[in-house]
Amino acid sequence: MAKGTVVQKIIDSHLVSGEKKTGAPVAIRIDQTLTQDATGTMAYLELEAMQIPRVKTEVSVSYVDHNMMQNGPENRNDHLYLQSVAAAKGVYFSRPGNGICHQVHLERFGAPGKTLLGSDSHTPTCGGIGMVAIGAGGLDVAMAMAGEAFRLAYPKIVGVKLTGKLQHWVSAKDIILKVLSILTTKGNVGSIVEYFGPGVKTLSVPQRATVTNMGAELGVTTSVFPSDELTREFLKAQDRESSWTDLQADANAEYDSVIEIDLNTLEPLAACPSSPDNIKSIKELEGIKVGQVIIGSCTNSSLKDLMLVAGMLKGRKVNDEVTLAIAPGSKQVLEMLARNGALGDIIAAGARILESGCGPCIGQGQSPANDTVSVRTFNRNFAGRTGTKGDQAYLTSPEVAAAAALAGKFVLPASLKIDYPEVKDVKEFLIDDSMIIPPPPAGTAVEIIRKPTIGKPPINQALPDLLNGQVVIKVGDKITTDHIMPAGIHLKHRSNIPEYSKVVFECFTQEGKPSFAERAAAVRDSGKHGVIVGRDSYGQGSSREHAAICPMYLGVKAVIAFAIERIYSANLINFGIVPFVFANKEDYDKIEEGDLLEIKALRSQLKVGTPVTAIVHKADGQPFEIELEHKLTAEDISIILAGGTLNCANK
Ligand code: MIC
Numbered sequence: 001m002a003k004g005t006v007v008q009k010i011i012d013s014h015l016v017s018g019e020k021k022t023g024a025p026v027a028i029r030i031d032q033t034l035t036q037d038a039t040g041t042m043a044y045l046e047l048e049a050m051q052i053p054r055v056k057t058e059v060s061v062s063y064v065d066h067n068m069m070q071n072g073p074e075n076r077n078d079h080l081y082l083q084s085v086a087a088a089k090g091v092y093f094s095r096p097g098n099g100i101c102h103q104v105h106l107e108r109f110g111a112p113g114k115t116l117l118g119s120d121s122h123t124p125t126c127g128g129i130g131m132v133a134i135g136a137g138g139l140d141v142a143m144a145m146a147g148e149a150f151r152l153a154y155p156k157i158v159g160v161k162l163t164g165k166l167q168h169w170v171s172a173k174d175i176i177l178k179v180l181s182i183l184t185t186k187g188n189v190g191s192i193v194e195y196f197g198p199g200v201k202t203l204s205v206p207q208r209a210t211v212t213n214m215g216a217e218l219g220v221t222t223s224v225f226p227s228d229e230l231t232r233e234f235l236k237a238q239d240r241e242s243s244w245t246d247l248q249a250d251a252n253a254e255y256d257s258v259i260e261i262d263l264n265t266l267e268p269l270a271a272c273p274s275s276p277d278n279i280k281s282i283k284e285l286e287g288i289k290v291g292q293v294i295i296g297s298c299t300n301s302s303l304k305d306l307m308l309v310a311g312m313l314k315g316r317k318v319n320d321e322v323t324l325a326i327a328p329g330s331k332q333v334l335e336m337l338a339r340n341g342a343l344g345d346i347i348a349a350g351a352r353i354l355e356s357g358c359g360p361c362i363g364q365g366q367s368p369a370n371d372t373v374s375v376r377t378f379n380r381n382f383a384g385r386t387g388t389k390g391d392q393a394y395l396t397s398p399e400v401a402a403a404a405a406l407a408g409k410f411v412l413p414a415s416l417k418i419d420y421p422e423v424k425d426v427k428e429f430l431i432d433d434s435m436i437i438p439p440p441p442a443g444t445a446v447e448i449i450r451k452p453t454i455g456k457p458p459i460n461q462a463l464p465d466l467l468n469g470q471v472v473i474k475v476g477d478k479i480t481t482d483h484i485m486p487a488g489i490h491l492k493h494r495s496n497i498p499e500y501s502k503v504v505f506e507c508f509t510q511e512g513k514p515s516f517a518e519r520a521a522a523v524r525d526s527g528k529h530g531v532i533v534g535r536d537s538y539g540q541g542s543s544r545e546h547a548a549i550c551p552m553y554l555g556v557k558a559v560i561a562f563a564i565e566r567i568y569s570a571n572l573i574n575f576g577i578v579p580f581v582f583a584n585k586e587d588y589d590k591i592e593e594g595d596l597l598e599i600k601a602l603r604s605q606l607k608v609g610t611p612v613t614a615i616v617h618k619a620d621g622q623p624f625e626i627e628l629e630h631k632l633t634a635e636d637i638s639i640i641l642a643g644g645t646l647n648c649a650n651k
C-alpha cells in the first residue's frame with residue numbers, strides 16, 4: 001500500500017470511517033461541493049426531498065454553465081430554480097456567464113488540502129491546486145451537502161513522476177494525452193493518480209489543472225498535484241493567499257505503481273476519433289485537412305491558454321476553409337483578454353467568440369458539417385457528442401488547435417515559423433465576484449421558483465424478491481454515458497425525467513423499430529423488470545445520474561457487464577439498480593436481447609462478496625444458469641434493497 005503521499009495525507013485527515021487498506025470501503029468528510037446546472041437541478045430537488053433546511057459544508061457552489069442556449073423556456077426555468085434554491089439552502093450561486101464550474105472553482109474557491117465533491121466528472125480539475133476533488137452523481141453531492149460523508153474504496157495510488165521541462169509548442173494537454181496512451185480509459189477504477197517529481201515545479205496551477213481535468217478520462221477517482229510555492233503564487237494572484245497550505249509527499253513516499261514521463265522528450269499529441277485514449281502524434285496526422293477548430297472547455301480555456309492562442313493569431317488570419325470558435329473558461333479570463341487587448345487580436349484573426357460556458361463541448365451549438373475533421377481542445381470526443389452523426393473529433397492542445405486554424409490542416413505548430421509566444425504567469429488576476437451571489441443569512445425567507453418544466457425526482461419501489469427480468473438491450477465495450485443518456489439538443493430536459501427518458505440509448509434506435517424507451521416501457525408495463533447487458537468499461541464518462549434515473553424510470557432493475565465504471569455504478573446503487581458483473585465472461589455470448597432472466601430470492605441472495613444465480617430462459621431451448629458477481633458493500637446492499645438512497649434518507 002502507498003505511504004506518505006499527498007492523496008493519503010488528505011484522505012487520512014478527512015477519514016470518518018473505514019480501514020486504511022487499499023480497496024477497503026471508507027468514508028471521508030467533504031469540505032466543499034459544486035454542482036452545475038445540468039446535474040444540479042436534480043441534486044437540489046433531491047436535497048429538498050431529503051428535507052435538509054441548509055447545507056452543512058464549508059462551501060457549496062451552484063454553477064450555471066451547461067444549459068445556456070435558452071432555446072425554449074427550459075434553460076432559464078432551471079436557472080431561476082437554481083438561483084432561488086441556492087439562496088434558500090445556503091449555497092453560493094454563480095450566474096450564467098460567469099464561467100465553467102471547474103475554471104471558476106479553481107480561481108475563486110479551491111484550496112489545497114481540502115476535499116471537494118462535484119456533480120460533474122471533471123471536478124478533479126481542482127486536483128491541480130492540491131485538493132482531493134472527486135466527481136459524483138447529483139444525489140451523492142446532495143448527501144454531502146446534507147453533511148453525510150462520501151463513501152469510496154480506499155484508493156490505490158498511481159504515481160506519475162514528471163522530469164524535465166516542456167519544450168516550446170508542447171503543452172500540459174500533451175502530458176495527459178501521454179498518460180492516457182499509457183493507462184487508457186479502461187481498468188483504472190479505484191485508483192487515484194498523484195503527480196510528483198522535479199517536473200512538477202515547471203508547471204503552473206492552470207497547467208496542472210489541465211492535466212487533472214482530463215485525468216477523468218482515465219476512469220480514476222481523481223488526480224492530484226502537490227501544493228507548493230507556485231500554488232501559493234496562483235492563490236496570491238487570485239487574492240486568496242490565505243487559502244494556501246504547503247502539501248508535499250514525503251521524501252520517501254511510496255506509490256502502488258509508478259510511471260515516468262520526461263517532459264523534455266514529449267511531443268504534440270492528439271486523441272483521435274472517437275475515444276480520449278486513441279492517441280497519435282501530430283507528426284502522424286500532419287496534412288489531414290481540418291474544417292473546424294474550437295478552443296475552450298474546462299480543460300483548456302485558462303488565461304494562459306488563451307493568451308498563447310492570441311499570441312499565435314496576432315496579425316494572422318484564420319484559414320478560409322476553417323471556422324474557429326473560442327469559448328473563454330470564465331468571465332475573469334474573458335474580461336482580462338478584453339482589457340489587455342488580446343481579445344482584439346483573436347477577433348481580428350477571424351475567430352467567433354462564444355460566451356463563457358461549456359457550449360460546443362456538450363453539443364450546445366457548433367456541430368461540425370458531415371465528413372469534417374473538427375479539432376477541439378476539449379477532453380471528450382465520444383462518437384456523436386458534437387451533435388453530428390459520424391463526427392471526426394480530435395482533441396489537442398490550444399497550440400495545435402490554433403496552428404490547424406491558421407493552416408487549414410494538422411501541422412506541427414513549430415513548422416509555422418511563428419515566434420513562440422512566451423506567456424508569463426500573471427501576478428494579479430482581475431478580481432470581481434459580482435457574478436457570484438452569496439447566500440443570505442440563515443433564516444431569511446426565500447421563495448423557491450418552480451416553473452412548469454421543473455419536475456420531481458422519481459420515487460422507486462423496494463427491490464423485488466423475484467427478479468422477473470427481460471433483457472431490453474445488449475451492447476458492447478466502452479458504452480459511455482453519452483450513449484446511454486445523450487446531451488446535445490436533449491440536455492434541456494434534465495429537470496423532466498419522463499421527457500428525458502424517451503431518448504435513453506437513442507443512438508442505437510434503428511429506423512422503423514421500437515426505441516429502447518418503448519421496449520423498456522413495454523417490459524415494465526407487462527409486469528417484468530428490465531435488464532441491460534454490457535461488456536467492458538460500461539458507463540464511462542459523465543457523472544450524469546440521469547443515466548441511472550431514466551432507466552430506473554423505465555423499469556430497469558439490473559445491469560450486467562464485465563466491468564462498470566465508478567461513478568456510474570454508484571449512480572445505479574443510488575437509484576436501486578443492481579450493478580452485476582458476469583462471473584464467466586463467456587455467458588455474455590449466450591444471452592440475447594429479449595431473453596428472460598430470472599433471479600429467485602434476490603433479496604436474500606444479495607450478500608457481500610457472494611455471487612447470485614440467475615436463470616436464463618431463451619425463446620427456444622433449455623433454460624440455463626449463470627453466475628453473477630458484484631462488488632457491493634453492506635451499505636450498498638441496504639440502499640438497493642430499499643429501492644435507492646432517497647428511500648433510505650426519508651425513512
Ligand atoms: C460532460 O462533460 O459530459 C458533462 C456534461 O459535463 C457531464 C455532466 C453532465 O452530463 O451534466 C460530466 O462530465 O459529468
Ligand code: SF4
Nearest residue numbers: 122297298358361362
Ligand atoms: Fe462542461 Fe465540457 Fe467541462 Fe463537461 S467537459 S464540464 S461539458 S466544458
